[in-house]
Amino acid sequence: MVQENKGKKMGLLAQINIAIVMAAAIILALCYFSTTDTVDNVITEEIEPYSVAVLSDGSKEYFFKLVDYDYHYSGISFYTSHQLVTAYNMGREIYSFNTTGGFWTSSPGSSYHFIEINEKMVQIAVIVKPVYDIVANQKLTFYIGSTYGMYDGLMTNSMPRFFVSILIIFLSVLLFLYYAIMREKQQLGRELLYLGYFSFFAGLWSLNETDVSSLMMSNKIVDSLVPYICLMLIVPSMIMFFDAYLGIRCITCRKIILSYSVGQAIVLTILHFTKIAEFRETLIFMQILLVVAGFYLLVGMISMLIKRNFSRRLEICAMGLSLFILTLIIDLGQYYLDLGDADKVGRYLFLIFAFLLAFDMIKDANEIIEKGRRAKQLEVFAITDSMTGLFNRNAFESHVKAGGSLEGLVAVVADANGLKKCNDTYGHEAGDEYITIVANIFNSVYGKYGNCYRTGGDEFCCIIPANRHVNMDRLKKLFMSKVYTANLEGDHVFDIGVAVGHARYDSELDPDFRALVKRADAHMYENKRELKAAIS
Incomplete structure (x- = not known):
């Protein structure tokens, strides 16, 4: 019954997991389709500056004529990354x-800018000054239209990507909780914990890169630090996870990459805070290390394929990681070609990939538990008497062989009287019922104090340990009264008769456990003779 309840609980947990996944998919679909509506009567179009001047400090000044735009156009928007921005109208x-x-x-970070205009303005000038030389040649795209419409459009288009990034972070939190709760019970390896770190840093990085985050984030300082810190922390967690998950075991390469990653993080952090070279200026080194880590994992998987070391885990990683690295390369290229959220596809694939990895590891852990449970069941079946539910002869012999201290031990034996006559008269089904009734009575009285065994067809034994102080004469009277009650109130055709005896260990009389049981048998046979004499 207990095992059945556990099985039902496991099934319920599986159903809950499926329900959560389906709910997340439905919410994602609703998020996408509910945010694709366009605002009626909103005009948004790209606007080109009629003149661009390069100033002596490296700034660029963009001039826009507004004479052709009426009151329908309430703002100019554009996106900059690590640029200082100032706009003027008539000075x-x-x-x-x-x-x-x-x-x-x-740096002030990355941001969308919305400059309010009206029909009275003839011309405005926008001055953009790069904080770092590396971003001096950013190509800016300007739009003019309804400020609300442009803001709403950006939020609408970016919301699905924002939501997926939230799901990745949520998945990582669930992995942390699952690991903390189930680590001991399922003997989980650290790969699940490493996947949690990997997913958390990747999700936080991708969340920060979304337009929604850029529009809603008021603390531009955090906005300019978080993605770089996440990129530095992604590599160690990614290497440690896949090394543990796949068992690549290239210790030298792993140590080199991890040591370089830690060293690079320390050096780049020092350079950043000493203002020698800030994170954005050293971003290329983080990206190169990320590509190297991906290449290491690909080579590791290829070597495992060459060695024909096939496994379900390798298949999952071969498909998922290959696509993920491909999108990583594409998104990195897009990062240098276009401003804003360059991670158009990677976060979707990563969410699916991380979910498959987590599902696979949790499934493996549950399979181990199930195998252990089945092994435990088989072990229980091997030492349990199927008819009575008591321990069987094998369990009794195992106890005898185990040895141990006999001091204070009590052995109780019982024997059903007239079983052969019951079988011959009423059949073996009645005989089985007879044995079952005797076993239940014996276990109800003596089983509270020790382990009860069915040692033969109609023979029973209970071993009571020394730490259980019981009045054996009182238990014997209770046992015989229950036998009497069973005969009086029981709905069966036979009369139950049981002889019982006990013996407490005596070092002078009992050289071993079997001698103790033999003395209990002798006591039981005395009781059997007394019962026969009383009947006759």
Whole structure:
């Protein structure tokens, strides 16, 4: 019954997991389709500056004519990354974005800018100053239209990607909780924990890269630090996870990559906070290390395929990781070609990939538990008497062979009287019922204090340990009264008769356990003779 309940619980957990996945998929679909509506009567179009001037400090000044735009156009929007922005109308400042992070960073971060305009404005100038030389040649795209419409459009298009990034982080949190709760019970390896770290840093990085995050994030300092820190932390967790999950075991290569990753993180952090070279200026080194880590994993999988070391895990990684690395390369290329959220596909594949990996590991852990449970069941079946539910002769012999201290031990034996007559008169089914009734009575009285065994066809024994102080004469009277009650109130055609005896270990009389049981048998046969004499 207990095992059945456990099986039902496992089935219920599996159903809950499937329900969560389906709910997440439905929410994602609703999020996508409910955010694809366009705002009616909203005009948004790209606008080109009529003149661009390069200033002596490296800034670029963009001039826009507005004479051809009426009241329907309420703003100009554009996106910059690590640029200071100021806008003027007729020499009067109408917009600025120039608050840097001071000690934390010299950059104001990345942001969408919305400069409000009206039909009275003839011309505006936008000055964009790069914080780092490496971003000086960013190609900016300007749009003019309804400020609300442009903002809503950006939010609408980015919301599905934002939601997927949230799901990746949520998945990592679930992995952490699952590992903390089930680590001991399922003897989980650290690969599940490493996957949690890998998913968390990847999800946090991808979340920060979405347009939704850029529009909603008020702390641009965090916005300019988090993605770089996440990129530095992704590599160690990724290497440690796949090494443990696949068993690549290239210790030298792993140590080199992990040591270089830690060293690089320390050096780049020092360079950043000393203002020698901030994270954005050293981003290329983080990206190169990420590609090297991906290449290491691909080579490791290929070597396992060459060695014909096939496994379900390798198949999952061969498909998922190959696609993930391919999209990583594409997204990195897109990062340098276009501003804004360059991770168009990778986060979707990563969510599916991470879910498959987590599902596979949890499934393996559950299979181990199920095998252990079945082994335990077989072990229980091997030492349990199927008819009575008591321990069987094998269990009794195992106890005898185990030895141990006999001091204070009590052996109780019982024997059903007239079983052969019951079988001959009423059949073996009645005989089985007879044995079952005697076993139940014997276990109900003596089983509270020790282990009860069916040692033969109609023979029973209970071994009571020394730490159980019981009145054996009282238990004998209770046992005989229950036999009497069973005969009086029982709905069966035969009369139950049982002889019982016991013996407490005596070092002078009992050289071993079997001698103790033999003395209990002798006591039982005395009781049998007394019962026969009483009947006659």
